[in-house]
Amino acid sequence: MGAARESIPGSSFVLRPDAGGPTDARSPVFQVESRARGLLLLLGVSSAATSVVLEPSARDYPAIAVLEVLVIVGFATAGHLLLQDPTQRENGRLLIASALLQVVTHLHLVDHSPLPMLAWLCGPLSAMPAAIVLLRFPDKELDPLDRGWVVFHLAWLVSSRLLFTIPTPERRLGWWPAIPMSPGFAAAASIVGNTVLSLSTVFFAFLLFRRLRHSRGLAGHAVVPVLVASISASVTVVLHLMSVANSRESVPPLVLGIEQAGLLTIPAAFIFSAIAMRLARAKIADQLLKVNHSTTPREWQLALSETFADPDLKLLCWHPREAVWMTVDGDIVDLDAFRGRLVFPVDAGGDRLASIVADHAIGRHKHLLDAAEAATRITLLNIAALAEVRESRFRILQASVDERRRLGRNLHDGVQPRMAAVTMLVEQLWAAAEDGSRTRELAEELKTAVKETLDDLRDFARGLHPTVLTHRGLAAAVESAAGRLRLTVSIAIPGERWPEPVEVTAYYFITEGLNNVAKHADVxxxxxxxxxxxxxxxxxxxxxxxxxxxxxxGSGSGLVGLKDRVGAVGGIVEINSKKEGGTCLRARLPFASR
Structure with missing residues (x-):
């Protein structure tokens, strides 16, 4: 678990998860709770299977009985998965409660009061906990309109079930204060009750559709399957109620099967959403594995935006020297500009590092935020470390270039004039000696040796740092170097200038590459x-x-040297060389940040 998040100015959302604790998968408390949930799930599955299979109708319609078991098990499983998310525990408990109430519905088989009457009451009430979850998932609160529907629907179910609806004699408690009704009035009350329930269910579907229209981003990806399944299930429930109103006999098995299949899509959608959230966290880990030496904050922002399905996501980096927040494009921003959006910080050792600005709905998924925060911290620290290494290499290379220039200047200004003076003295000695004398012969040999030494010294000074590169640029320096080779070289180099370490690296990359062509390519x-x-x-x-x-x-040490030289300025070398297919040496030397 990450460290506690502090409030950020301008943010309308602050999340402060506890460090460690029972939400930590490594915590003994968490492991005990997981075992308890697993045991509860197993007991629920067993109870559901037993109660449903014992139904008399199960022998006549086994497929419907199997669907009923799957619905109960599905709600229990979905609740179990939601319990593992600290932000969804209340919703998880409600789904498990819905599964248990569905099990209680089948207690009318037990011939002991008040269980049959309890089962009679729990039948319609078993849908209420699930309905509450469907109206608010993944939030914890209902909005006023949703809350009003819940109160009305719950009140109608309880009152109609207990006061007006007449259960069968074996389910009826003699002392229960139900209103006595004639058969005709009971039939009319049944029609009114089913009509009201149908209209209420249609309004429930409208509330779900309203939420569906406003679902977006990654949170929408989690909610949309649940809402679509819920709307589908509402249609099957209305179909059931209409069938009851139009039929004097029992509901046709086909309608019951369609209803159970529709209800089964709800827990299936919850399970799908839970898996989708886990896959999203795994996707963040996959994005982290793609981080390499060339990853930039802009690329990581795009990766987070793709993961969160939020095209407006922003990664803001903190610059302590200027004490400002900056976008990945280098623009200075104020966090107050992002009111209404989720702003959560990424710290490193208590120091500000960055902030992620995302859709407010992402705040419902704490585990996903924790994964994004940790991955962003690792990525940005990695980028900063690599940038520091590049800066260090660049400074070392710059110092090397300066030293080469100093040595070349000393040779040119100090040693070469002295060697030129020695050459003049030798010429004077040669002129003063008699023709054919030994002195003239030695003077001639000395003159030749001094000239060769002076040429070697000039070549050495040019190799340390070519003067033409400093004064006239890369194009002129390469043309001068190519003119000394036994090659016809086609040169296409712009006349513009670049930072000196980049130009020096490019010059030596080209000259070494041309020397390799002259030595090994046989062209x-x-x-x-x-x-x-x-x-x-x-x-x-x-x-x-x-x-x-x-x-x-073993013979590729020159190419290895090229890679090291290019790597010193943060560049990369690509070598494309096939047998009898020629060779292309390519270097990419970054310079925009210099």
């Missing part, structure tokens, strides 16, 4: 392409040689 042509990828520089060195380049082979 005389190569191609260099550099394009601006928006937030990265895409560098490609292409040849149509023999291919087969493999950085994992």
């Amino acid at each position: 005389d042509r190569a191609e260099v392409r550099v394009t601006n990828g928006g937030d990265c520089l895409v560098v490609e060195v292409i040849d149509c040689g023999q291919g087969g380049a493999d950085p994992n082979s």
